Amino acid sequence: MNQQRQSLTEMLGIKYPILQGGMAWISEHNLAAAVSNAGCLGIIAGGNLSPEDLLYEIRETRKLTSRPFGVNVMLLSPYAQEQIEIICRERVPVVTTGAGSPSSFIEKLKTAGTKVIPVVASSGLARRLERQGVDAVIAEGMEAGGHIGKVSTMVLVPAVVSATRIPVIAAGGIADGRGLAASLALGASGVQMGTRFICTTECRAHSRYKERILLSNELDTVVTGNSNGHPVRGFRNRLTRHIEELEKQGSGFEEIEKIAVGALKRAVENGDINDGSMMAGQSCGLIGEILDVSQLVQSIIDEAEETIRFLGGIKKW
Known part of the structure; x- marks a missing residue:
């Protein structure tokens, strides 16, 4: 090939x-x-x-x-x-x-x-x-x-x-x-x-972002956004739980997008591991x-x- x-x-x-x-x-x-x-x-x-x-x-x-x-x-x-x-x-x-x-x-x-x-x-x-x-x-x-x-x-x-x-x-x-x-x-x-x-x-990336990866295993990420056709993988935290609740309630993409705006920047620059979008792949469990x-x-x-x-x-x- x-x-x-x-x-x-x-x-x-x-x-x-x-x-x-x-x-x-x-x-x-x-x-x-x-x-x-x-x-x-x-x-x-x-x-x-x-x-x-x-x-x-x-x-x-x-x-x-x-x-x-x-x-x-x-x-x-x-x-x-x-x-x-x-x-x-x-x-x-x-x-x-x-x-x-x-x-x-x-x-x-x-x-x-x-x-x-x-x-x-x-x-x-x-x-x-x-x-x-x-x-x-x-x-x-x-x-x-x-x-x-x-x-x-x-x-x-x-x-x-x-x-x-x-x-x-x-x-x-x-x-x-x-x-x-x-x-x-x-x-x-x-x-x-x-x-x-x-x-x-x-x-x-903020040291807390890196530390989250180092302390993780292959099961620590979650996919949100499946219900609106925009799936995103990242670490499970308060933000992802909020999004999951909105999805269960039938909220559309626009409503979910409002709480996600700026979340990745907060995670990367400010180290917000609770309400930031901590995007990472399942390979996080391989990184030590x-x-x-x-x-x-x-x-x-x-x-x-x-x-x-x-x-x-x-x-x-």
Whole structure:
């Protein structure tokens, strides 16, 4: 399968096939640059950043690294169109997208020389986007933190691999070298990790956010928003219990959204672990220490190579 696909590391100009997830309020220039300097692809989270703020993040990243990096664009953001314009003007090497289809932006981005890699939650969407010219796709399973789909990583990744001929990046529930090796066995060309990169020294997330991850197990996250079609995975706390009560009462998306506005920022910047949105994937149960990004990447690669050797294979990145 992978022999028919372009190497992800060659496509993106990186040493290791690892992308850092674009997590709103978390993935800023310090983290993105550190990940890129470690040989992976660091990604700035566009989120709801104003055009001016995104431009600042891009330029600050370039001060810290000469290596490729990317920007994640949340297509539901009111600034998405303006963010795309800045990305094209600044010649950002890679764009990942979420919360919608990037169809209307693909040609513009590729003309600017930017690789386009959307997050997909189904093989059908992956196939359609491949026809429209995207360079790769991120198959994100429901184990992931934040906004999620309905299919697990173990099923979604091989389904997308079978449906396409472009590189497939596995995401959701991956936090170590074993996950990287397993993803390659499923046919993926690489992985994207979000939650694991929160527990690094370069990540700006509040210490209480990081501590919550370190003290957790794989059962500590909950999914809210299923009733209104906007499922989100995060740590169980007072906010999620409030949302669950509203869902039981039949409240619509707009009413629930009112109490969720600003909740992620409160968690990340203020360490509000009770009423903040503590987004995290099920991989939280695999994370036991805070490391420098370079140490983390090396430990992932070493463990992946050891796992592959144990299984009788030889992997050249």
